[in-house]
Amino acid sequence: MVSLGTEAKLPVIDFSNQNMKPGSPEWDLAKHQVRQALEEYSCFEASLDQVLELRDAVFGGLEQLFDLPLETKKLYVSDKTFRGYSGHPSKLLESMMIDESQIAENIEQRLITTLWPQGNTSFSKTLVCFAELSTRLEKTIRRMIFESFGVDKYADELSDNMNYMLKLIKYKAPPNGEPASGIIDHRDQNMLTLLYQNEVDGLQFQNKHGEWKNVKPSPNSFIVLVGESLRAWLNGGLSPTYHHVLMKGNKARYGLGLFAGTRAGYHVKAAEELVNDKNPSMFKPFDYEDYLVFYLSHVILGRGGSPLEHYCGV
Ligand SMILES: O=C(O)CCC(=O)C(=O)O
């Protein structure tokens, strides 16, 4: 059954002020808002005016990219750049791993070697700027979350072990005009996700009462979602919510997703300050990259519940 959802106005938290430094009153206010929003909804809208300058170039480039004839692209070469569910028939996806210290090199390389054989310098520059903006925003939000749980002393260690996946996504308009699924119900398994979309809405999340709510982000905002890895890190302090994409109307939906997760070899483990007799450890330490293999098979077999609990629940 397709649920058309009802409107929810997610909290909007503004990150446009470049002077918002840790410890400033603006920082503390935003931190408080982030914590409240994530406890209530597991997601929120982060506005960042700087992204508006990139908006036309980002979506213009994405339209062109997905219009390239398929045979010109070496799709999904086995370079471990593509992970996750293989997707839905209406969904086209390109993804790339980016290292925060080598954003420009990683993106240029990926665009030139696989996605766009003739190269596209201006789109490459646009994506580099987008990745720089969004990874900075992710780090800011993650630091605020850590501070608000009193575990910010781990923030740098975690940043050193973070991997980013940038997904470029197109959902085609539903063929017969009837609402159709673009991506099925799921919870993200990484730490934090930032989504940026064109004017075609379709993202819905489940609120605490199990109702599906439509998300309508402004042109200057990202939707920020908690993932399972963050739940484990905070020993249940925050939890992800189910979400999906429902396509309506006759226009394609383009989006970019920045997925922050930990590197292979790093063990996700609850901060010891958050483990005590009243709140015992929920998960054994796990390697996110190894866990993803289990997660995929779990999803493919159609099993419900929390795959992370099956994998390493205590
Ligand atoms: O396209 C969207 O807005 C959501 C995508 C998503 O949830 C995902 O790829 O995990």
Ligand SMILES: [Fe+2]
């Ligand atoms: Fe998701």
